[in-house]
Amino acid sequence: MPYSAMRILKEGLTGNRGWRPAWRDAEPGPGYDVVVVGGGGHGLSTAYYLAKTFGVTRVAVLEKNWLGSGNVGRNTTIIRSNYLLPDNEPFYEFSLQLWENLEQDFNFNAMVSQRGILNLFHSDPQRDAFVRRGNTMRLAGADAEILDEEGIRRMCPYLDFENARFPIRGALWQPRGGTVRHDAVAWGYARGADRLGVDIVQKCEVTGFLIEDGICKGVETSKGSVRAERTAVCVAGSSSRVMALAGIRLPIESHVLQAFVSEGLKPVLPGVMTFGAGHFYVSQSDKGGLVFGGDIDGYNSYAQRGNLPAVEDVCEGGMAIMPMIGRARLLRMWGGLVDMSMDGSAFIDRTEIDGLYFNGGWCYGGFKATPASGYCYAHLLARGEPHAVAREMRLDRFRRGHLIDEKGQGAQPNLH
Ligand SMILES: Cc1cc2nc3c(=O)[nH]c(=O)nc-3n(C[C@H](O)[C@H](O)[C@H](O)COP(=O)(O)OP(=O)(O)OC[C@H]3O[C@@H](n4cnc5c(N)ncnc54)[C@H](O)[C@@H]3O)c2cc1C
Numbered sequence: 001m002p003y004s005a006m007r008i009l010k011e012g013l014t015g016n017r018g019w020r021p022a023w024r025d026a027e028p029g030p031g032y033d034v035v036v037v038g039g040g041g042h043g044l045s046t047a048y049y050l051a052k053t054f055g056v057t058r059v060a061v062l063e064k065n066w067l068g069s070g071n072v073g074r075n076t077t078i079i080r081s082n083y084l085l086p087d088n089e090p091f092y093e094f095s096l097q098l099w100e101n102l103e104q105d106f107n108f109n110a111m112v113s114q115r116g117i118l119n120l121f122h123s124d125p126q127r128d129a130f131v132r133r134g135n136t137m138r139l140a141g142a143d144a145e146i147l148d149e150e151g152i153r154r155m156c157p158y159l160d161f162e163n164a165r166f167p168i169r170g171a172l173w174q175p176r177g178g179t180v181r182h183d184a185v186a187w188g189y190a191r192g193a194d195r196l197g198v199d200i201v202q203k204c205e206v207t208g209f210l211i212e213d214g215i216c217k218g219v220e221t222s223k224g225s226v227r228a229e230r231t232a233v234c235v236a237g238s239s240s241r242v243m244a245l246a247g248i249r250l251p252i253e254s255h256v257l258q259a260f261v262s263e264g265l266k267p268v269l270p271g272v273m274t275f276g277a278g279h280f281y282v283s284q285s286d287k288g289g290l291v292f293g294g295d296i297d298g299y300n301s302y303a304q305r306g307n308l309p310a311v312e313d314v315c316e317g318g319m320a321i322m323p324m325i326g327r328a329r330l331l332r333m334w335g336g337l338v339d340m341s342m343d344g345s346a347f348i349d350r351t352e353i354d355g356l357y358f359n360g361g362w363c364y365g366g367f368k369a370t371p372a373s374g375y376c377y378a379h380l381l382a383r384g385e386p387h388a389v390a391r392e393m394r395l396d397r398f399r400r401g402h403l404i405d406e407k408g409q410g411a412q413p414n415l416h
Contacts, residue, residue, distance in 0.1 A: 045374025
C-alpha cells in the first residue's frame with residue numbers, strides 16, 4: 001500500500017479503515033541467505049538494500065527489543081558529510097546523497113531537512129584547519145563554504161561572539177547538512193524491507209552463533225535456531241558483547257551518550273550549530289525544542305542512561321556559546337549506548353570466521369551513516385567484496401597500522 005496524498009484523502013473520506021500495519025510481525029523461518037542481527041537503523045537499511053539493490057530477499061532481521069529502541073531512536077538526528085580523511089569523506093558524502101533521495105526511495109516521510117550545519121571556529125589555526133577540511137570536502141564532491149563573523153551574525157545574532165575565551169571568528173558551513181526524524185528512518189526502512197519480503201522479527205535476542213568447522217551457519221536465539229549462509233552483526237553499543245559470543249574481541253568500548261530537548265521555542269536556529277572549542281551541538285526540532293548534546297559519559301557502560309556530570313558539562317558548553325539557552329527549560333533527556341572505536345572510525349568487514357560479518361564502531365556519528373552503512377554492508381554481503389567507499393573500514397587496520405584517526409586523537413575513545 002504506497003503512501004500518497006491521494007491515499008490520505010481516500011482514507012480520510014472512508015473512516016481510515018484501509019490502513020495496514022507498516023510491516024508484518026514475522027516469526028523466524030528455518031533458514032535464510034542472510035540473517036541480520038540487530039534491528040537498528042544500520043540493520044534495517046542493510047536488509048532493505050540487500051533486497052532492493054542486490055536482489056537478496058531471503059533475509060531476516062532479528063531484533064532483541066522493539067524497532068527503534070536502540071540508538072536509531074535516541075540520537076540527535078544530525079546528518080552531514082564534513083569529514084577530512086579520504087577513507088571517510090567519500091563514504092559520508094555517499095550517505096548524504098542517499099539521504100537526499102531516501103523518502104522517495106522507500107516511500108516514507110522521514111522529514112529529511114537540509115537546513116545546513118555550522119561548525120564554529122574560534123582562532124586562526126582552527127580557521128586554517130576548517131578551510132583545509134572544506135577544501136577536502138569540495139574535492140570529494142560535497143558542498144562547503146567558509147563564513148565570516150558577519151555571515152554568522154546574520155544567522156544567529158544571539159551567540160556570544162565576544163566570549164573572552166572562545167570568541168567566534170567564523171564557521172565552516174555545509175548547506176546540505178541538517179536533520180532527519182530518527183525513528184521514522186527505522187520505520188521507513190522496516191516498511192520498505194518488509195514490502196520486499198524481508199522477515200523482521202522483534203523480541204528475538206541472539207544468544208549465540210552456530211559455528212560448525214570454523215564456519216558460521218546461523219544463530220541461536222530466544223526463539224530457537226535460525227540457519228543462514230551469512231550472518232551480519234550490526235548491534236551498535238552491544239557489539240563487544242555479541243561478538244564475544246563468537247569468541248571475537250573488538251577494538252571497541254561501549255559508552256553512554258546523552259541527548260537533551262528543551263521546551264518548544266519560536267524558530268531561532270536555522271540549522272545545526274556546533275561549538276568548535278568545546279563539545280556542544282544543537283539544532284531545533286520542527287516542534288520548536290532545542291535538541292542538543294555534547295561529550296560521552298566518561299566511563300564504560302552498557303546502560304542506556306547517563307549521569308549528572310555529563311549533563312553539567314554539556315550545559316556549560318551550551319551556556320559558553322549560546323547564553324540564552326540558559327533561559328530555556330529542559331523538557332527531556334535520555335541516554336544511548338555508543339560503540340566507540342579506538343580511532344573514532346567504523347568497521348564494515350568480514351571476520352576471521354567464515355560466514356560471519358561485522359558492522360559497528362560508529363561512535364556517536366553513525367546515524368548520518370545509516371543509508372551508506374546499509375548499502376555498503378549489503379554490497380559486501382551480496383558481492384563478497386567491499387564497496388569502493390568503505391574499502392578501508394577493516395577490522396585489521398590496527399594490526400596494519402592503517403588507522404582512520406579523523407581527529408588525530410590517538411587511541412582514546414572518549415576523545416573521538
Ligand atoms: C544520544 C545520542 C546522540 C547521537 N547523535 C547522533 C547524531 O546527531 N548524528 C549521528 O550521525 N549519529 C548520532 N548518534 C549515533 C547513532 O545514533 C548511532 O551510531 C547509530 O544509530 C548506530 O546504529 P544503529 O542505528 O544500527 O544502532 P541501534 O539502533 O542501537 O541498533 C542496534 C540494535 O541491536 C539490537 N541488539 C543488541 N544486541 C542484540 C542481540 N543480542 N540480538 C538481537 N538484537 C540485538 C539492539 O536492541 C538495537 O536495536 C547518537 C547516538 C546517541 C546515543
